Amino acid sequence: MNDMTNTAAHDNARDGILTKDVTKDVAVRLRSLTRSYGKGAAAVTALDRVTLDIPKGTFTAVMGPSGSGKSTLLQCTAGLDRPTSGTVLLGGRDLTSLSENKLTLLRRERVGFVFQAFNLLPSLTAEQNVALPLRLAGRRPKRGAVLDVLERVGLRDRAGHRPSELSGGQQQRVALARALVTRPDVLFGDEPTGALDSRTGQEVLALLRGMVDGGQTVIMVTHDPMAASYADRVLFLADGRVRGALDSPTADRIAERMTALAVAPC
Numbered sequence: 043m044n045d046m047t048n049t050a051a052h053d054n055a056r057d058g059i060l061t062k063d064v065t066k067d068v069a070v071r072l073r074s075l076t077r078s079y080g081k082g083a084a085a086v087t088a089l090d091r092v093t094l095d096i097p098k099g100t101f102t103a104v105m106g107p108s109g110s111g112k113s114t115l116l117q118c119t120a121g122l123d124r125p126t127s128g129t130v131l132l133g134g135r136d137l138t139s140l141s142e143n144k145l146t147l148l149r150r151e152r153v154g155f156v157f158q159a160f161n162l163l164p165s166l167t168a169e170q171n172v173a174l175p176l177r178l179a180g181r182r183p184k185r186g187a188v189l190d191v192l193e194r195v196g197l198r199d200r201a202g203h204r205p206s207e208l209s210g211g212q213q214q215r216v217a218l219a220r221a222l223v224t225r226p227d228v229l230f231g232d233e234p235t236g237a238l239d240s241r242t243g244q245e246v247l248a249l250l251r252g253m254v255d256g257g258q259t260v261i262m263v264t265h266d267p268m269a270a271s272y273a274d275r276v277l278f279l280a281d282g283r284v285r286g287a288l289d290s291p292t293a294d295r296i297a298e299r300m301t302a303l304a305v306a307p308c
């Protein structure tokens with residue numbers, strides 16, 4: 043371990059699973075998370091010793107200028123990328139201690155993703171797209187369970203439609219249902235409303251907000267203060283570091299902080 047602060051947690055770790063009390067109310071715990079690309083003079087530190095906890099059942103927005111490390115933070119936290127040093131606990135598991143196989147399983151079953159591009163398979167119906175993560179996990183999807191998730195995003199009556207027969211907002215809601223069908227510990231979004239007009243985007247954000255109010259943990263990267271205002275807390279990144287946070291944010295206060303961040307010296 044590169045990080046002394048994590049020694050106690052690491053002592054409790056067995057096969058990446060920590061005793062309950064360590065992370066009881068914590069969905070994500072990052073300790074000195076660092077991700078560098080390249081070597082020598084060309085090295086870029088995309089994330090620089092990020093330490094934070096994200097409580098279960100909360101909605102966190104991550105903001106910051108282009109290149110500040112938002113996507114890298116999301117990818118390391120979700121087990122899509124491995125940090126250079128530091129630790130990531132997700133749902134009580136230390137991702138940095140997991141083998142490639144276990145990490146793949148965790149990604150499949152314990153985390154959900156929505157991106158700016160909906161990434162639905164065009165030849166499959168909405169219902170088949172939503173069932174896909176369960177099939178990939180080797181489970182036989184129960185039709186009722188898949189339709190229930192489509193119901194939660196308001197699309198039960200579109201179950202038999204292919205993506206080309208759905209609007210952008212509807213496609214993103216199918217993507218949301220697909221991300222939720224495995225009941226993930228954390229739902230991650232990287233600009234999930236970036237390709238939607240503002241009204242349709244707000245429908246998706248209201249759905250996310252409702253899911254958080256029902257206990258789901260959501261972490262979302264966005265550059266849009268209006269989108270971030272749906273969150274409980276906004277984290278501001280610059281140069282790979284957390285530069286501040288805003289609780290119970292409004293779009294106006296977020297915009298002010300973003301302006302201050304853009305003009306602040308590095």
Ligand SMILES: Nc1ncnc2c1ncn2[C@@H]1O[C@H](COP(=O)(O)OP(=O)(O)O)[C@@H](O)[C@H]1O
Nearest residue numbers: 079086087088107108109110111112113114115
């Ligand atoms: N695969 C990569 N190889 C080299 N540099 C990268 C790679 N991915 C990201 N970076 C660099 O890391 C920094 C943070 O990138 P990123 O996390 O994508 O920022 P953001 O999502 O905030 O725009 C940037 O300087 C970017 O150029």
Ligand SMILES: [Mg+2]
Nearest residue numbers: 109112113114
């Ligand atoms: Mg990005």
